[in-house]
Amino acid sequence: MNTKATLKNIASMLGISISTVSRALKDHPDISNETKKKVRELADLMDYEPNAFAVYLRTNESKVIGLIVPEISNYFYHSFVAAVEQEARKKGYSLIILQSANDAAVEEANLKLCKLNRVAGIFVALTSETRDMATFDRIKSSGIPIVFFDKVPEDNHYVKVCLADREVGKLAARTIFDKKKKKVFALFGNPNISITRKRKQGLVDELKKLSPFVEIATATANNTEEAMQATLDTLSNKSKPDLIFCMSDEILTGTIMAINKKGLKIPKDIGVLAVSNGFIPKICNPEITYIETSGAVLGKKAMKTFMEVLEKGITKKMDVIESKLVEGGSI
Amino acid sequence: MNTKATLKNIASMLGISISTVSRALKDHPDISNETKKKVRELADLMDYEPNAFAVYLRTNESKVIGLIVPEISNYFYHSFVAAVEQEARKKGYSLIILQSANDAAVEEANLKLCKLNRVAGIFVALTSETRDMATFDRIKSSGIPIVFFDKVPEDNHYVKVCLADREVGKLAARTIFDKKKKKVFALFGNPNISITRKRKQGLVDELKKLSPFVEIATATANNTEEAMQATLDTLSNKSKPDLIFCMSDEILTGTIMAINKKGLKIPKDIGVLAVSNGFIPKICNPEITYIETSGAVLGKKAMKTFMEVLEKGITKKMDVIESKLVEGGSI
DNA sequence: TCTTATATTGCAAAGGTTTGCGAAAATGTT
DNA sequence: AACATTTTCGCAAACCTTTGCAATATAAGA
Numbered sequence: 001m002n003t004k005a006t007l008k009n010i011a012s013m014l015g016i017s018i019s020t021v022s023r024a025l026k027d028h029p030d031i032s033n034e035t036k037k038k039v040r041e042l043a044d045l046m047d048y049e050p051n052a053f054a055v056y057l058r059t060n061e062s063k064v065i066g067l068i069v070p071e072i073s074n075y076f077y078h079s080f081v082a083a084v085e086q087e088a089r090k091k092g093y094s095l096i097i098l099q100s101a102n103d104a105a106v107e108e109a110n111l112k113l114c115k116l117n118r119v120a121g122i123f124v125a126l127t128s129e130t131r132d133m134a135t136f137d138r139i140k141s142s143g144i145p146i147v148f149f150d151k152v153p154e155d156n157h158y159v160k161v162c163l164a165d166r167e168v169g170k171l172a173a174r175t176i177f178d179k180k181k182k183k184v185f186a187l188f189g190n191p192n193i194s195i196t197r198k199r200k201q202g203l204v205d206e207l208k209k210l211s212p213f214v215e216i217a218t219a220t221a222n223n224t225e226e227a228m229q230a231t232l233d234t235l236s237n238k239s240k241p242d243l244i245f246c247m248s249d250e251i252l253t254g255t256i257m258a259i260n261k262k263g264l265k266i267p268k269d270i271g272v273l274a275v276s277n278g279f280i281p282k283i284c285n286p287e288i289t290y291i292e293t294s295g296a297v298l299g300k301k302a303m304k305t306f307m308e309v310l311e312k313g314i315t316k317k318m319d320v321i322e323s324k325l326v327e328g329g330s331i
Numbered sequence: 332m333n334t335k336a337t338l339k340n341i342a343s344m345l346g347i348s349i350s351t352v353s354r355a356l357k358d359h360p361d362i363s364n365e366t367k368k369k370v371r372e373l374a375d376l377m378d379y380e381p382n383a384f385a386v387y388l389r390t391n392e393s394k395v396i397g398l399i400v401p402e403i404s405n406y407f408y409h410s411f412v413a414a415v416e417q418e419a420r421k422k423g424y425s426l427i428i429l430q431s432a433n434d435a436a437v438e439e440a441n442l443k444l445c446k447l448n449r450v451a452g453i454f455v456a457l458t459s460e461t462r463d464m465a466t467f468d469r470i471k472s473s474g475i476p477i478v479f480f481d482k483v484p485e486d487n488h489y490v491k492v493c494l495a496d497r498e499v500g501k502l503a504a505r506t507i508f509d510k511k512k513k514k515v516f517a518l519f520g521n522p523n524i525s526i527t528r529k530r531k532q533g534l535v536d537e538l539k540k541l542s543p544f545v546e547i548a549t550a551t552a553n554n555t556e557e558a559m560q561a562t563l564d565t566l567s568n569k570s571k572p573d574l575i576f577c578m579s580d581e582i583l584t585g586t587i588m589a590i591n592k593k594g595l596k597i598p599k600d601i602g603v604l605a606v607s608n609g610f611i612p613k614i615c616n617p618e619i620t621y622i623e624t625s626g627a628v629l630g631k632k633a634m635k636t637f638m639e640v641l642e643k644g645i646t647k648k649m650d651v652i653e654s655k656l657v658e659g660g661s662i
Numbered sequence: 663t664c665t666t667a668t669a670t671t672g673c674a675a676a677g678g679t680t681t682g683c684g685a686a687a688a689t690g691t692t
Numbered sequence: 693a694a695c696a697t698t699t700t701c702g703c704a705a706a707c708c709t710t711t712g713c714a715a716t717a718t719a720a721g722a
Binding site for chain 3: 337338339349350353354357381382384385386387388389390
């Protein structure tokens with residue numbers, strides 16, 4: 001390994017001072033063109049890159065964003081992550097990605113890690129176990145902006161970017177009503193998280209409002225496996241529902257497996273309506289009708305909000321993404 | 332914000348020197364238990380965390396790993412990412428995740444970013460466009476270990492972790508032969524990457540060896556869309572194949588969509604055999620028979636290899652993961 | 663020629679940590 | 693009591709960059 005490419009080495013090789021080199025490289029007006037040229041040439045030759053750690057240490061501004069999700073390998077989140085990564089790069093940021101494995105303790109450890117890495121900001125989707133927001137509050141008050149997305153806290157003194165969850169529920173209700181379904185089995189995720197409650201409320205309330213004659217049964221499942229089991233149970237009843245509503249891709253996956261296992265045909269034997277980003281619905285036959293929730297769109301919005309927070313020092317805000325119905329052939 | 336939690340502040344508050352505080356916190360034998368206790372208590376109280384950047388600057392050892400994939404939101408990779416993240420955390424590392432969007436230029440930019448962030452090491456799955464390994468070589472010779480996974484370079488002077496691609500092809504061939512299929516349409520990904528070539532070779536050669544009577548046609552597709560189109564074209568021929576082999580989940584997705592569009596039934600009208608991590612095969616009806624390739628397993632292996640490289644300074648190595656057949660009902 | 667303004671450059675401190683080495687204090691040994 | 697050991701701690705340099713301010717050189721003006 002040759003001499004390391006540092007300001008110091010460049011300076012000594014050129015017989016000028018470190019500060020001159022530093023300024024030359026950032027095109028500071030104080031430096032003569034001649035010197036700039038010399039410096040740039042040698043810097044290029046040596047493949048100089050400023051030491052990000054030293055820069056941070058001096059400027060106290062890191063260009064890394066922490067991103068904490070319950071699980072990356074999950075339907076919605078990886079498209080969110082992909083979008084954020086892309087947007088972040090455009091702004092010169094990189095991403096440190098952490099998974100909380102739906103465990104509040106791991107989530108806390110991850111927060112620590114973010115703090116330790118002095119990230120410029122943190123994006124978080126809460127676990128369903130998260131009760132205590134104290135750590136978040138501490139970090140926030142230590143000056144690191146936090147943007148919550150998707151699984152957000154209910155209090156409104158945070159910066160949040162999420163889906164119009166209640167509207168999602170309502171839209172589902174209206175679809176069910178329009179399609180004249182009479183007996184609905186609605187399957188939700190973990191009841192602790194706010195999006196579950198909101199989607200459920202939206203669905204149930206709106207459905208009641210639209211018609212007193214639609215029967216609705218609800219259940220919750222924490223993962224695909226449970227969703228499959230719950231669906232199997234329901235389908236074994238003497239009086240089957242005529243439509244199953246699935247709150248998420250995770251749930252939908254389990255439901256589809258169950259329906260397949262039972263040998264039932266969609267939509268002849270049973271209808272399916274899901275909330276999804278569309279990937280799974282589109283590989284089914286017939287395609288599943290779904291209410292679209294795009295991780296990519298949410299990701300872009302989240303990054304935009306983050307930049308605003310950074311620039312304007314906002315501490316509370318709630319951005320909401322609208323959803324729309326995408327018709328397949330499953331109802 | 333109170334006084335910042337730094338060694339300096341702790342030292343001055345306790346009336347001792349910075350070095351004593353530093354050593355006390357890492358349980359250095361030179362320091363008396365009494366002092367250690369005092370220091371620890373105040374440090375806890377102040378919520379002290381060492382400044383990672385300063386530590387790095389001093390020690391030249393960062394605890395961040397760079398991970399570059401063509402796309403996160405893709406079938407195989409996000410489970411790989413998830414696994415690596417988990418293993419990395421156990422070892423005290425965090426992950427910076429970058430996407431190369433299957434663009435060699437972006438890949439290069441990402442490499443730069445890794446270098447700039449002085450990562451401890453880099454995991455890379457090459458894009459199908461990557462021709463020039465010069466940047467990789469430069470980084471490697473600058474002392475940053477690189478572990479290639481899945482889409483690896485062919486030269487054997489790199490550290491690689493990959494699937495037994497040729498074996499995957501052979502296993503597919505044996506399966507096809509066992510199931511007595513006569514007319515195979517094999518759909519592969521981008522022909523530039525080595526795994527495509529290897530899988531194809533394995534399949535074609537083995538099939539020839541097993542029986543001269545099996546007809547095989549091959550095609551390539553760069554994405555789901557192209558795979559669907561290619562499948563549609565084949566299925567429109569007067570003489571349909573009796574089995575379609577899909578090299579990856581991406582391809583499989585397109586093929587399934589095409590089969591659905593055509594209204595064909597699996598396995599009655601056509602058989603399907605895929606290489607997959609199992610997720611998509613399991614939500615199909617009937618479940619698709621596939622040769623398993625687990626991103627999670629590969630991820631664990633990659634992390635293990637990385638630690639070896641770090642500790643023993645290995646510069647060339649090739650780890651291979653075996654695969655097995657998982658029977659569904661699609662053949 | 664002397665002053666004043668302008669264009670260039672260098673000095674040095676700061677940011678927080680680690681660590682080799684030397685200093686001081688405590689303890690042990692005759 | 694004099695010396696040797698051991699225990700405990702502090703000094704200061706180094707890692708690399710940024711930046712306010714001072715310094716020097718050059719050009720312009722009188």
